Amino acid sequence: MSVKEFRRRKWLYFSGKILLYLFLLFVVLVMVTPFVWMFSTSFGSVETAFALPPRWIPDLSNIRAYQQLLKSIPFFLYMWNSFKIASLITVGQLITCSTAAYAFARLRFRGRDFLFFLLLSSMMVPIQVTVVPLFILMRRIHLYDTHASLILPVLISAFGVFLLRQFFLTIPKELEDAARIDGASHFTIYSRIILPLSGPALSALAILCFLYFWNELFRPLIFLSSLDNFTIPVGLTMLRGQYDVGSPTRLMAAVTLAVIPVLVVFIFAQRYIIEGITLTGLKE
Amino acid sequence: MDVKTKKSEIGRREALAGYLFILPTMLGFLLFIIGPVIAAIILSFYYWDLFTSPKFVGLDNYKALLHSVRLFTIYKNTLIFVLGVVTLNMGGGLLIALIVNRKLHAIFRYLLRTTYFFPMITSVVAVALVWNLLLNTDLGIVNYYLGKVGIPRINWLLSSKGAKVSIILVEVWKNIGFYMIVFLAGLQNIPRQFYEAAEIDGASGLRRFFYITFPMLSPTFFFLMIVGLINAFQMFDMPYVLTKGGPGDATRTTVMYIYETGFRFFDLGYAATVSISLFVLIIVLTLLQFRISKRWVFYR
Numbered sequence A: 001m002s003v004k005e006f007r008r009r010k011w012l013y014f015s016g017k018i019l020l021y022l023f024l025l026f027v028v029l030v031m032v033t034p035f036v037w038m039f040s041t042s043f044g045s046v047e048t049a050f051a052l053p054p055r056w057i058p059d060l061s062n063i064r065a066y067q068q069l070l071k072s073i074p075f076f077l078y079m080w081n082s083f084k085i086a087s088l089i090t091v092g093q094l095i096t097c098s099t100a101a102y103a104f105a106r107l108r109f110r111g112r113d114f115l116f117f118l119l120l121s122s123m124m125v126p127i128q129v130t131v132v133p134l135f136i137l138m139r140r141i142h143l144y145d146t147h148a149s150l151i152l153p154v155l156i157s158a159f160g161v162f163l164l165r166q167f168f169l170t171i172p173k174e175l176e177d178a179a180r181i182d183g184a185s186h187f188t189i190y191s192r193i194i195l196p197l198s199g200p201a202l203s204a205l206a207i208l209c210f211l212y213f214w215n216e217l218f219r220p221l222i223f224l225s226s227l228d229n230f231t232i233p234v235g236l237t238m239l240r241g242q243y244d245v246g247s248p249t250r251l252m253a254a255v256t257l258a259v260i261p262v263l264v265v266f267i268f269a270q271r272y273i274i275e276g277i278t279l280t281g282l283k284e
Numbered sequence B: 001m002d003v004k005t006k007k008s009e010i011g012r013r014e015a016l017a018g019y020l021f022i023l024p025t026m027l028g029f030l031l032f033i034i035g036p037v038i039a040a041i042i043l044s045f046y047y048w049d050l051f052t053s054p055k056f057v058g059l060d061n062y063k064a065l066l067h068s069v070r071l072f073t074i075y076k077n078t079l080i081f082v083l084g085v086v087t088l089n090m091g092g093g094l095l096i097a098l099i100v101n102r103k104l105h106a107i108f109r110y111l112l113r114t115t116y117f118f119p120m121i122t123s124v125v126a127v128a129l130v131w132n133l134l135l136n137t138d139l140g141i142v143n144y145y146l147g148k149v150g151i152p153r154i155n156w157l158l159s160s161k162g163a164k165v166s167i168i169l170v171e172v173w174k175n176i177g178f179y180m181i182v183f184l185a186g187l188q189n190i191p192r193q194f195y196e197a198a199e200i201d202g203a204s205g206l207r208r209f210f211y212i213t214f215p216m217l218s219p220t221f222f223f224l225m226i227v228g229l230i231n232a233f234q235m236f237d238m239p240y241v242l243t244k245g246g247p248g249d250a251t252r253t254t255v256m257y258i259y260e261t262g263f264r265f266f267d268l269g270y271a272a273t274v275s276i277s278l279f280v281l282i283i284v285l286t287l288l289q290f291r292i293s294k295r296w297v298f299y300r
Helices: A003-042 A064-072 A075-106 A112-124 A127-140 A147-154 A158-169 A174-181 A186-197 A199-215 A218-223 A232-242 A248-280 B003-043 B060-067 B069-101 B106-121 B124-134 B141-148 B160-188 B192-200 B205-233 B237-242 B254-263 B268-296
Strands: none
Touching: A003 A248, A003 B069, A003 B106, A003 B124, A003 B160, A064 A075, A064 A248, A075 A112, A075 A147, A075 A158, A075 A186, A075 A199, A075 A232, A075 A248, A075 B003, A112 A158, A112 B003, A112 B268, A127 A147, A127 A218, A127 B003, A127 B254, A127 B268, A147 A218, A147 B003, A158 A199, A174 A186, A186 A199, A186 B003, A199 A248, A218 A232, A218 B254, A232 A248, A232 B124, A232 B237, A248 B106, A248 B124, B003 B268, B060 B268, B069 B106, B069 B160, B069 B205, B069 B254, B106 B160, B124 B160, B124 B237, B160 B205, B160 B237, B192 B205, B205 B268, B237 B254, B254 B268
């Protein structure tokens, strides 16, 4: 290889690398810009909201949009509602999914594989099919417009059972043998051996579950009707309905308040979320 | 007690424990999934508006479904979204995963991973509200910056084509991180020796991709396609917030239609019928994919 050729290759390599980084940087910008704009706009006034070029540096002392927001809707109540609903569902799913997953992964009983298959195939059922009859049921048993109508039907999850079972199968059986010889019950093995070893999988399920129901729109829109029962996503859509173009700053203030807790949690929980997602992507 | 009866006693106790452990899940499954599915099928033979008593109408709902021009348009929209979203997510997600899988600076890798995650974990409602303003034809920053590089103003949200494209792009923007993460996990599971061997044999980059990366990644591909398709068919939040289904019916999806029919106009029987048509479509397509998968998905 001549010196010239070597230089040419080196140059090609570096320019390729620079192009690559530029491309990735561009993608990062596209991903982040909407959030930055949201944040900056929420601290602006109505006149500057649509300023072009946009004002990227927010004037953090201007919190008028936030004050207006809190006057127009009970935002923190919605936040509490969302939090309450999502956490109760998460706790419920952790219990029902982990016990079922333990049985499907470890215990032998008649019909086990068939029941597991049946449960898994229910993941194909779109919630739109079940939501119409559930809506009628909730009205019948007077749970319509209560948070219970949102929580009860999703205290179980086929996805959660699947995720935890996949993880339980990776725990070596030998760990339980000693306990079994000592005459430990299945519940003891489940609660004293399996659960303590499943921290990553349980937290992954907890985070995915919480996020899903914190962000959910479809069911709350159908099952809730009084303003005081709303969750954040429903509250946000109401805000837009009411003030369509009127107040972009107030709208962005609301979105900022809705998004920030999630982002904060995320920064701490990133590892578990990624683990959870890759766990579900495992084959078999 | 001899050994045999003791053994069967242990087996019985194990089975009993098994049933008890799955009891809550199976009970919920019966009450909130199987029951409602059967109820939805029954409901599809009735006209019911909640306020009068249900009226048996035979196959009328299904006839209406098959002859509805509007529903045909709506299903067409849904299919366009499914195709657009799944293709772009898979293609884009794989491309970015391939790039990130190379030797990148650790800080850069963290930055990338974190930023792709932001949209993924925020609610569709939140991001759709932001994009709704960003995509404003006259005042939005998207057209402003496109104008800077010489691209004329695009009517994003108020033209039929523009609105469809907007839905697809924002949906991809939101979910591409998920696809990237799963692809990345798949890529990192491929043993290095395969590539080393191929390199010694002098296989080009493209050949290595088609003969090693793709076959090894095919289960990941398959998984993402199944999940992506099922999710895309159920798209609701994005068009509901970003375009409200408009202009006209240009971005109305099947699920939006179910919502409006059932819970705005309280035609519950017809809403159930449409939801069943969606269910059948999803089942058929998923089973079809499993069928075809035997030809191209490669399990180690």
